Amino acid sequence: MAASRSTAKSTETSAATSAIPPTSPRALVLGGNRIPFARAGGKYAHASNQDMLTAALDGLVARYGLQGERIGEVAAGAVLKHSRDFNLTREVVLGSALSPETPAYDLQQACATGLETVVSLSNKIRLGQIESAVAGGVDTTSDAPIAVSEGLRRALLDLSRAKTVGQKLAAAAKIRPKDLAPATPRTSEPRTGLSMGEHQALTTAQWGITREAQDEVAFASHQRLAAAWDAGFFDDLVTPYRGQSVDGNLRADTSLEKLAKLKPTFGLTLDTPPTMTAGNSTPLTDGASTVLLGNDAWADEHGLTPLAVVVDAEAGAVDFVHGVDGLLMAPAFAVPRLLARNGLTLADFDYVEIHEAFAATVLTTLAAWESEEFGKERLGLAGAFGTVDRNRLNVHGSSLAAGHPFAATGGRIVATISKELHARKAAEGRPVRALVSVCAAGGLGLTAILEAA
Template identity: 70%
Template sequence: MQSTPRRAAVIGGNRIPFARANGRYARASNLDMLTTTLDGLVARFGLAGERLGEVVAGAVLKHSRDFNLTREAVLGSRLAPSTPAYDVQQACGTGLEAAILVANKIALGQIESGVAGGVDTASDAPIAVNEDLRKVLVAINGAKTVQQRLKLLAKLRPGQIVPDIPRNSEPRTGLSMGEHAAITAKEWGVSREAQDELAAASHRNLAAAYERGFLDDLVTPYLGLTRDDNLRPDSSVEKLAKLGPVFGKQLGDEATMTAGNSTPLTDGAALALLGSDEWAAEHKLPVLAHFVDAETAAVDYVHGRDGLLTAPVYAVPRLLERNGLTLQDFDFYEIHEAFASTVLATLKAWEDVEFAKDRLGLDAPLGPIDRSRLNVTGSSLAAGHPFAATGGRIVATLAKLVHEKGTGEGGRKARGLISICAAGGQGVVAILEAA
């Protein structure tokens, strides 16, 4: 084993186009999409029959049949069946957390290669039986005599047929993610115009990235879809301005969050390939970037003062300090667009003097970023956001971006920051650097 940690290399990635829910991938399961995406990665990097160190992925919306999902995907793929795999789940942070786990094992010399990412379907979502019905069914299953079973069957009531459909709401607050984001948007005075501008830029940037072929070696078509079907290349601030609010409606005229500046429910999968430099060289594969460091934070959004999606605001300063960097030392910022307002509130928090002192415990705020470096090939507002797939999408995208740029200011290696907010008041952030 290595005595000092090395840096894991990001070699590339593969994803399927993201599809709006109940559309093109309505018939595809998590396992279908994850296996397809893994096989696409295997084909792209010539890994058929290879035993990798591990494959780590997850899904946020899971059926009970999705038990051991990632291992099942490996067994159905062209990777050697001797490749271990496990599932992780950290809501929207799943894909990036998976990459951190793989990168850390590579850094420690425990493995030489790994795949990280995730998958989600909002179409093929698990629908559970009503909780009262489930209790009766469990009891019937455990009953020993016919009489016991009949007695339990007599307890069934028509109302129990109503199924439990998963909702996009926080168990402890009962508010949807959008409602939480609306509170934060109001708190930071994020304007409707600024949100619509960010959304339009996301569509514009992703469309341009497709046009210049940037996604050619990142995306493999699936079920007839070749591009993310949420992408509106002709999106504009004017068009977005016509949409009515969907979150924070109780704010009346002050409601700012629309279907256009919030991410839609989407289906898809994304994976990134990591390895040691030596492993990449042995397999004649390029090293696009190195995984520098990562940090995870969490906030008390239930009883405390922080918003549900604001944990990255805390994670980034800690990550910067540990690495001796400032927020301005980056060539690219990949801030996951759960909602346009989330990105903008995060940036405002980093610029705020009082917030820096009172909440982050810093002498000075992190300061503004060069907005032309933000989500330069689009982000979740345009591509969509199949929850656990977003991290894999961003890791592969950013690795390619820093690789293309090569060097940044003063001849240093090009560097990028990833920031992903997640349900449960969590945030996962990481730094990649050109190889």
């Protein structure tokens, strides 16, 4: 403070700075980049998580001119990880065009990984700990880690600990021929032994969701994603990789008739007729996504247009182990809490993004919110929580069409809907909001509110 200032002025100034707490910075979505998602065993069959995430990050750096930039922090993760990827995100940063002085950390919350990186980095930005960040996620089911069998693993560990020849021989003698078969990672829930699809099949049957309703969700997803690609919506959200320039799972020419012909794949052992098919369930997918975050000052310095504000987030979890709720129903609980905290209702949202793990996941979530009984008994409300206008739901398609490389899905959704929010606000000049909901293994769910910046 200048010494020559009058006493009165100084007092006024210091009073102003000390009495009013500094407003915490906004956490802004400034952009995103992903590689097109590819079907497992497709064009990325030989690309590792590190390769794909580096490609997505380098594309982000190129789009926003961040070469050599020291970003506040980069957080990303993968659901299926090799042990060599213990420091995946940092390794990706070191191999990217960002400054090697950019810190990074890995994060994992099953399919919510991508969204959780956005949420936790946003929180750091709001706390003033960092000014900029890159959130991200990647997964490959083509280059998934293969573990040795439990028997071989234990024998090898014993062998490595053995000191004498005798101990080594004894350890080696424990290895049986059948131990040599590799153990591939299972996607079933460790505590129930059921695959995610089988779990959803139970929930689907419980809520009486029809095959037709699921196929309609899948059809809409493909139609909308194809329309977005055709309109060039993804021109500044996606960078091609390994010759894949659009999402490999997208079937622009699919129809309800084609979807209706597919044989059910989940829920075959239930008493109710099976309704879930490969067409209304997400396929195994490879891909990576990134989201650029920052506060206003950083965005301004870098000439970046804020797309959306990360307003708030709420995680949820359900007790599916004891059959209390369906495995993927956590968002049905998290969203009402999130909205209550923010004084909002479903009607206040111009966009609702519900990750399409399965078409039925979206439909059971909507059904729960529309149910008087669920609202009263499970949510403790006076009645049903509310209804989502289908025209506001997954407006540019979602995982059924784009595919679902587990940890990469959150980044895809956040970048896509942030761009849409910004465009809508620019067109209409009013506040525009989006609700994002991602279900995850382990009965988890993560939800967030974004608002056009």
